[in-house]
Amino acid sequence: MENEELISKYVGQDNPFRTPDGYFESFTDRLMQRIQQQEQSEKPAPVITLSPWRRAMRWSAAAVVAALCIAGGTYLYVGADRFSSLARTEQSYENLSDEQLDEALDYEIACGLVDNNKISYYLTVAE
């Protein structure tokens, strides 16, 4: 590829970054100490008995979340329509602008190729 060769000619593929001396050697110990400290500082969660008022509030919050999920689902369904006209070929992606391409990548992540691992990952890890 012509453009790729141009970049290669200018800068090659060398890594110009480096780390402080001993960084990787000490990383694992530092991390495991941090994990141990976190585990020690975690206390068992107290058992809370909800009053009828707080119970009602919790159900209301659940209803709001459910409504948002439905709205989100509708948005993705409409999004699916927007992209369904694109046959997923390299050429069709080539014609997209940066913004459209980023949107298409988000779309694929959101509803195109979601598997069980991702669902459990997003439920437990994602912020």
Add this chain to the structure above:
Amino acid sequence: MKVEWNEDEVVAALHDSSTRERAFTRIVDHYKERLYWQIRRMVVSHDDADDVLQNVFLKAWAAIDNFRGEAKLSTWLFRIANNETLNFLERKRQAISIDDEGAVSVAARLESDPYFDGDETARQLQEAIAELPAKQRQVFLLKYFDEMKYEEMSSMLGTSVGALKASYHHAVKKISDFFTAHD
């Protein structure tokens, strides 16, 4: 003596509370460098890369019960790293847009970075890479520097090969245009 890496064995040890911590230590030892460089090329600064890498492993540790071995460990960790890196860049972008003084060019910051050994051209490349949208930047770095195959990238990032190829072509064109303009 270095213990030979056997992923099935390590994953099994991960789900036994008596061997979990030791197994996780092996995972950290095995993947820290690869993940560090993937993160570092995206966030540029060593301190930021160190913060993000620690968060990646802390989140992996917290979510270890959910890892059942359906995907490869490397894929699972890469996805956490990818998510953490993009979140970090987004938070940083928002912070910079609030505080204009933070908007110093990447090339200028690298000039005084003790952990960057590149010359003027290498700094310009980092500047051009930083101007790419985050996901395009990621595809470019994985393909150009790590020479990762599109199929592997596709399973790690959860996007189609077509979208990845197009992202890479967009990125390469923009970077070569940048160099042509600054030549």
